[in-house]
Amino acid sequence: MPTTLYYSDTMTTVKDQLLTAHHSRRSLQQAPGKKIRKCLLDIAKAILKQETEILAANQLDLDNFDLNDPKRDRLLLNRDRLQEIANGVRAVADLPDPTGQVLLKRSLSNGLKLRKVTVPLGVVGAIYESRPNVTFDIAALCLRSRNVAVLKGSSEARHTNFIAVTILQSVLNKHQLDPDCITLLPAEREVVDELLHSPQYVDVIIPRGSDGLIQYVRRNSLVPVIETGAGVCHVYVDREADLEKAVAIVVNAKTSRPSVCNAMDTLLLDKKIAEKTLRLLAKPMADAGVRIFAEAGALPFLKGYPMLEEAQATDYDREFLSLQCAVKIVDGLPEALDHIDRHSTKHSEAIVTENKTTARAFLDLVDAAAVYSNASTRFTDGAEFGLGAEIGISTQKLHARGPFALEKLVTEKWIIQGKGQVR
Amino acid sequence: MPTTLYYSDTMTTVKDQLLTAHHSRRSLQQAPGKKIRKCLLDIAKAILKQETEILAANQLDLDNFDLNDPKRDRLLLNRDRLQEIANGVRAVADLPDPTGQVLLKRSLSNGLKLRKVTVPLGVVGAIYESRPNVTFDIAALCLRSRNVAVLKGSSEARHTNFIAVTILQSVLNKHQLDPDCITLLPAEREVVDELLHSPQYVDVIIPRGSDGLIQYVRRNSLVPVIETGAGVCHVYVDREADLEKAVAIVVNAKTSRPSVCNAMDTLLLDKKIAEKTLRLLAKPMADAGVRIFAEAGALPFLKGYPMLEEAQATDYDREFLSLQCAVKIVDGLPEALDHIDRHSTKHSEAIVTENKTTARAFLDLVDAAAVYSNASTRFTDGAEFGLGAEIGISTQKLHARGPFALEKLVTEKWIIQGKGQVR
Structure with missing residues (x-):
């Protein structure tokens, strides 16, 4: 040839x-x-x-x-x-x-x-x-x-x-x-x-x-x-979350395929369960090799975590596409919604909670192509949704939104x- | 105040x-x-x-x-x-x-x-x-x-x-x-x-x-x-058209409200019925005060028409928005389709024919928001289509097409x- x-x-x-x-x-x-x-x-x-x-x-x-x-x-x-x-x-x-x-x-x-x-x-x-x-x-x-x-x-x-x-x-x-x-x-x-x-x-x-x-x-x-756009995706763990589910979802959303757009970038934790959740997450996240950029208030709960840095303001706008994530503590659903509104690229956003009213509010009020309660953001995908092959995930609002x-x-x-x- | x-x-x-x-x-x-x-x-x-x-x-x-x-x-x-x-x-x-x-x-x-x-x-x-x-x-x-x-x-x-x-x-x-x-x-x-x-x-x-x-x-x-875009709209009168319907549709499409985007701009006539159709159209079009820009070959059929000019190439791309129209003679459906493909803004396009196969081909092959057989282009409208008030007629292909x-x-x-x- x-x-x-x-x-x-x-x-x-x-x-x-x-x-x-x-x-x-x-x-x-x-x-x-x-x-x-x-x-x-x-x-x-x-x-x-x-x-x-x-x-x-x-x-x-x-x-x-x-x-x-x-x-x-x-x-x-x-x-x-x-x-x-x-x-x-x-x-x-x-x-x-x-x-x-x-x-x-x-x-x-x-x-x-x-x-x-x-x-x-x-x-x-x-x-x-x-x-x-x-x-x-x-x-x-x-x-x-x-x-x-x-x-x-x-x-x-x-x-x-x-x-x-x-x-x-x-x-x-x-x-x-x-x-x-x-x-x-x-x-x-x-x-x-x-x-x-x-x-x-x-x-x-x-x-x-x-x-x-x-x-x-x-x-x-x-x-x-x-x-088809970038995904700065959040998982919010509510004060009424089942923490076992929360840990499984967070670890999956971050580590199952970190290079893709539906992977988690920022973990938001209600202040009431922040310490307990981070202590549960530390081992599986460290085992998977995840580097964490945590806000100052969360650093004590991650004491001894091998790859830990204090989060800069810009870390909350990063699409990591790698084994890294940001962690932020919030005062309940309103502050979580406000953070997501400011930093989300409107791709995939999840809440973990057993409270149906809280879940409903999150699903209604978050502006994104795909919103989840008690499931990993990693499911945003044409094949997973039963649509067959996709060209990508659209984060625009006109014509096609979500799996394109x-x-x-x-x-x-x-x-x-x-x-x-x-x- | x-x-x-x-x-x-x-x-x-x-x-x-x-x-x-x-x-x-x-x-x-x-x-x-x-x-x-x-x-x-x-x-x-x-x-x-x-x-x-x-x-x-x-x-x-x-x-x-x-x-x-x-x-x-x-x-x-x-x-x-x-x-x-x-x-x-x-x-x-x-x-x-x-x-x-x-x-x-x-x-x-x-x-x-x-x-x-x-x-x-x-x-x-x-x-x-x-x-x-x-x-x-x-x-x-x-x-x-x-x-x-x-x-x-x-x-x-x-x-x-x-x-x-x-x-x-x-x-x-x-x-x-x-x-x-x-x-x-x-x-x-x-x-x-x-x-x-x-x-x-x-x-x-x-x-x-x-x-x-x-x-x-x-x-x-x-x-x-x-x-919402401009409409350079065509009516094509086929050789198998019912000429009575054709005259009613053409006169309506041009004169019922000439200032709007769904009004006819160019009349395409099959060469086999061109002379007869123009002779039938002359009186109602003249009575309504329509100025006609006709191709050279059509001028003899409009002899004596009060407001007649020979069409320039650019007249076929004009959205007149007034009591004016262009007239062109074509050799059947293929040439009509070709002309529309070149000059249409993909708004509203109509064929007049009694031949169902010809009508079907026109409706399938013309690329426009609204395609008509045996009806006036003037119907392209949210209220007419039963959609209620509209913001305009979209001629784009993404998100909204036709009455928006x-x-x-x-x-x-x-x-x-x-x-x-x-x-």
């Missing part, structure tokens, strides 16, 4: 690619549901069948990184990871078609027949970083929802992305679907701006990656953006059928 | 006002539904009862304009218009509460109880121009949906808006609702930027007014925006109740 074969070598401009992608959308919109499902199942097969080619292309990308560079692991594909990707595509094939759902149906008194139905968004632009599984994930979700996928991956993964899209397009072709329904843009950085300034061809942009990328897209896009899954890759359309009615 | 009494004279900063508005949201979220309804009915009463004060304040605003300035009519309130506004508020009082709707409910295999419910957006910022009825409309819709309304009206209407909000707040107060739930910002232009840069206090911005205002807000807002009514002034929240579950 030649090492310099990527799109930017062709004579096609980005605008041409976007126009072609835009025109290809009808091919998906008119395809029977069965064809889309079969095509997805064939994609899963092709990924495994062409393992050798994919891994060879991936090796070309890997060769640019030292063996101990953490970026290398993010780029790396192997047999296991390809199997996982293929399984993911197969799962998407089996999800119900989110388009064509009738949301409302009524006959008006003038005889007009009115329906509101879900339809594809049209062309979805995805901008992401080095992980090559995103190429397959987004392409599969877009195909299942009859959206054209325009992919802008990282230049670090250019060989892998090129072979991935070549395979995807050949399967589309085999099923008589327009191969431009999955379009790979050149990997160059400048292409991002061209994509963000093409609202005439692209209907929505999904940025996936670092906060810096998401902020850049949000500030510069003329195309509407669906963003297949069901939200649609828009609505009003269809009105008359017999000559005028107003 | 003093002539210089408006908010910018107080010592309160805009940031303080936004913070206070943000904190007031719980007052609405916890209020019983009956209280909200009663408060709205009392607002309708107060508008009529305080007619004298409102009209006096309105006169101060009107005094800045010449009698024949068209801006004066937009600003003007009188007994009839206040009655209309009060009726509108009463209608909103009777709409169902859009919050607290359970969209999904499931028990997971691990015992977690999961619900997705609608909740208020929180704080809604409205930026609008001179019409003072918008103050009452938006305040009523926000109150009904338990959202705090932060209003930035035009300085031209400052006295009217001040008395309006004073009345609204006194009714809130009477019902033990926090009066800051309806907050009027200073009328100065710079306040707009402060509002657009306050995502920590404001959840969504709704611009209402000229295209210039909407573009400015879209480009400068850090707060998510819901916009009360039902879309909400977001979703996932509520998860457990018994100590961890992942």
Whole structure:
């Protein structure tokens, strides 16, 4: 395989690619549901069948990184990871078609027949970083929802992305679907701006990656953006909590997968149970290797804790994404609500309490995508909620909130059928 | 009543006002539904009862304009218009509460109880121009949906808006609702930027007014925006149309209220029926005073038409908002679809045909908020669709599409109740 074969070598401009992608959308919109499902199942097969080619292309990308560079692991594909990707595509094939759902149906008194139905968004632009599984994930979700996928991956993964899209397009072709329904843009950085300034061809942009990328897209896009955001998540242990449950929930929320957005960042403790709870938590948290940034008032209760620091004001706004957390003591529910209101990124927030009225108040008053009573924040996830694969967790309030899954890759359309009615 | 009494004279900063508005949201979220309804009915009463004060304040605003300035009519309130506004508020009082709707409910295999419910957006910022009825409309819709309304009206209407909000707040107060739930910002232009840069206090911005205002807000807002857009609307008369229906629909779509966004802008005619249709249309269109910009090929069929010009390429992108329209002849459905794809603003599009397959293809393939077969585009309207009062017609694809009514002034929240579950 030649090492310099990527799109930017062709004579096609980005605008041409976007126009072609835009025109290809009808091919998906008119395809029977069965064809889309079969095509997805064939994609899963092709990924495994062409393992050798994919891994060879991936090796070309890997060769640019030292063996101990953490970026290398993010780029790396192997047999296991390809199997996982293929399984993911197969799962998407089996999800119900989110388009064509009738949301409302009524006959008006003038005889007009009115329906509101879900339809594809049209062309979805995805901008992401080095992980090559995103190429397959987004392409599969877009195909299942009859959206054209325009992919802008990282230049670090250019060989892998090129072979991935070549395979995807050949399967589309085999099923008589327009191969431009999955379009790979050149990997160059400048292409991002061209994509963000093409609202005439692209209907929505999904940025996936670092906060810096998401902020850049949000500030510069003329195309509407669906963003998935950071999670500064709290667990509040109320004075009427079952402390055994509290300890299990806190340890799970912090340590089961600390690198993800639904992990706990700040533990809020009612002052009446603060000392007892911290004494119970010290051993399991220390065993898991958690560094604690505690407010001054909590330090005596953690005496002897191996990784302890006094919390700075800014620690309460940190999304740690690692085995670290902040601890704060509050005077009951009102102060907990006030702290969360100030510091939450509106992702996932939990209360532990046996008092139903207190739980209800917390669930009602906390402004977040997901609010929990007596459960770990770690459950905020499309698959856990029964929605299937997700693109991420949306912390915005418009269009999609919480797990942003297949069901939200649609828009609505009003269809009105008359017999000559005028107003 | 003093002539210089408006908010910018107080010592309160805009940031303080936004913070206070943000904190007031719980007052609405916890209020019983009956209280909200009663408060709205009392607002309708107060508008009529305080007619004298409102009209006096309105006169101060009107005094800045010449009698024949068209801006004066937009600003003007009188007994009839206040009655209309009060009726509108009463209608909103009777709409169902859009919050607290359970969209999904499931028990997971691990015992977690999961619900997705609608909740208020929180704080809604409205930026609008001179019409003072918008103050009452938006305040009523926000109150009904338990959202705090932060209003930035035009300085031209400052006295009217001040008395309006004073009345609204006194009714809130009477019902033990926090009066800051309806907050009027200073009328100065710079306040707009402060509002657009306050995502920590404001959840969504709704611009209402000229295209210039909407573009400015879209480009400068850090707060998510819901916009209602322009309509370049088409009626396509197919070769298999019932021409009697076609004439009625075209005349209605163009002339029944030419100043609104759902009026027809371009008439597309299949070449097989172009001549006959234009000959039938000439008299009613001329009688209504419609100026026609027709493509060269259509000019002979309109010979003798009193207000006729040859269409320029740019005429097909005009939203006329007046008694003018463009006419183009196309070679059947594919060319009609292609023209609409290029020139439509995705608002309202109609086909006239007796062929069901052709109608179905048009309804499926045209990408617009509302698509019609054999009916006038003028029906795109919240009240016509049975949704009640609307803020406008959304031509965007995310969150709200088509009539943007009360039902879309909400977001979703996932509520998860457990018994100590961890992942």
